[in-house]
Amino acid sequence: MANSIPLKLYLATRARSERGTRRALARGDTPEDEKAQEHERLGHAGIERPDGPLIWIHSGQDRHALAARELANRLRAEREELNFLFTTSARARRDSEEHLISQFAPDEYVPAIRSFLTHWKPDLSIWTEPDVRPALAAGAAGFGVPLYLIDAHTAPTETQGWRFWPGVSSTLLTDFRHVITGDPVKAGALRRLGAGPAKTEIVGYLEEGTAALPCNTAERDDIAKDIVGRPVWLAGHAADAEIEPILDAHRQVLRRTHKLLLILVPDDPEAGPDLAKAIRDHGFTASLRSSGAFPVSDTQIYIADTEGEMGLWYRLAAVSYLGRSLEASGGVNPFEAAALGSAIIHGPNVRNYRRAYGRLASAGATRMVRNTNQLSEALEALLSPDIAALMAHEAWKLCTSGAEVTDRAMDLVLTELDEREPA
Structure with a gap:
């Protein structure tokens, strides 16, 4: 031509x-x-x-x-x-x-x-x-x-x-x-x-889709043994403005699900030590990943202030709130959670991945929330294993469709x- x-x-x-x-x-x-x-x-x-x-x-x-x-x-x-x-x-x-x-x-x-x-x-x-x-x-x-x-x-x-x-x-x-x-x-x-x-x-x-993020399998197994029998949810890439609503939602659900563990991954890993102090000041028991601590039986919030370990946290959590989305940061890639079988909750500000979230929402594979009350309601609903498993399966199908x-x-x-x- x-x-x-x-x-x-x-x-x-x-x-x-x-x-x-x-x-x-x-x-x-x-x-x-x-x-x-x-x-x-x-x-x-x-x-x-x-x-x-x-x-x-x-x-x-x-x-x-x-x-x-x-x-x-x-x-x-x-x-x-x-x-x-x-x-x-x-x-x-x-x-x-x-x-x-x-x-x-x-x-x-x-x-x-x-x-x-x-x-x-x-x-x-x-x-x-x-x-x-x-x-x-x-x-x-x-x-x-x-x-x-x-x-x-x-x-x-x-x-x-x-x-x-x-x-x-x-x-x-x-x-x-x-x-x-x-x-x-x-x-x-x-x-x-x-x-x-x-x-x-x-x-x-x-x-859109993504290959499963890697993790250290031996470490995953060790942590899983420490938290066996406990419901676990993840708040990943949590921006500063999202910390308070995440903690409030966790507190509300803890009243009915006493063994609930939150794995909190701050958007800025260097904020981990200060965040741990603030969380303890709020009355929670917390441990810090960067200090070498593992979650124990009375740990309510595990602060995962390290980089490159999202594959580990998605594997451990049945439900994931994906951060940078309650405030106006634009969201994170939802298929990273979908590929590893975690049911997804997110806020409305996901412009950077709008098409991906739209496809997942059309399949009934996500829950969108706008405030603390909606986050706690969605979390409580998805802690039902049957509901979380169904959503995670639909998300996984979309993740692998291409x-x-x-x-x-x-x-x-x-x-x-x-x-x-x-x-």
Whole structure:
């Protein structure tokens, strides 16, 4: 498709709009944050390319970025030398993380695409949500970047600029080496867009989920023996403003469930010692993880003020309140709890993971609360083993619903990387 006449005409119209953008930037009246965005969209990166293999993942709109990042984390678990570049065409993008770089996708403008590809030199590209850009795909293929589309379920029905150019749509997917979709109807539509039968595979759709967080099994068994027979709930990533409602809810439920143990993971682990003193001043018996203490029979609150142990706490708690959500922090990834069989309670402020919480809520796998009373009511209800088990099972099913697609995508990527390595 790279040299087709329809594509050249399409690019000519895009070039005119890009000249207007560049003139606006040159005038100097564009706000600084918008100017930075436009520079990225014109292919100018603000950071250096990392050393080693770089996988470029284009997620189109940001609603699919969580699933894509989980795929990246699984790939990095297999190949620790991998780095990842995420691009989006949304109006906002997520922040970069270690080994996960976020950028705005270059506009459909040859110099922008050339600048983007020259700087990043990606070894392979995965498109996980169908914002299929003809010029960007053709440019990447021309640079020798292998392209894979693994979540093709809305591209045939979305109205995009390239649809008005005869000859572009029928060859849109010819530059992709492999296309994965979820049903035969979509597969047929994708083939009409240039995805040949030999490279179109019906597997499923990529969804948010996560691999189970690790833990020290021996330590898990030791703590489980110490708390056997006790109902346990977890308040994870609890922000400062959430501590008081969490303690109030715990106190209310303790009146009826005297052996109840709260594992409290503060959002700031360094606050552990001060938090322990404040909790004891509130009349609770508490012990502190960082001091080497384990929960004993009279421990009412165990303060887990360490990092990297959420896999341990989710395994020990039948019910988890997920923090950063009663106040306006944006929530935490609910699939970490779901993957380990913990029923989920959360507050209303989960904007960073809105789609994930929405899917779980639709399946009846979460309880949303707004205040202390609702938190204590939800906690008391979910301490019923039957209710908690049902919710946890529904959450686990959703958590694993995209596993087959993720596994297939990993096979494709790792095989491609193996073949590209020098003998």
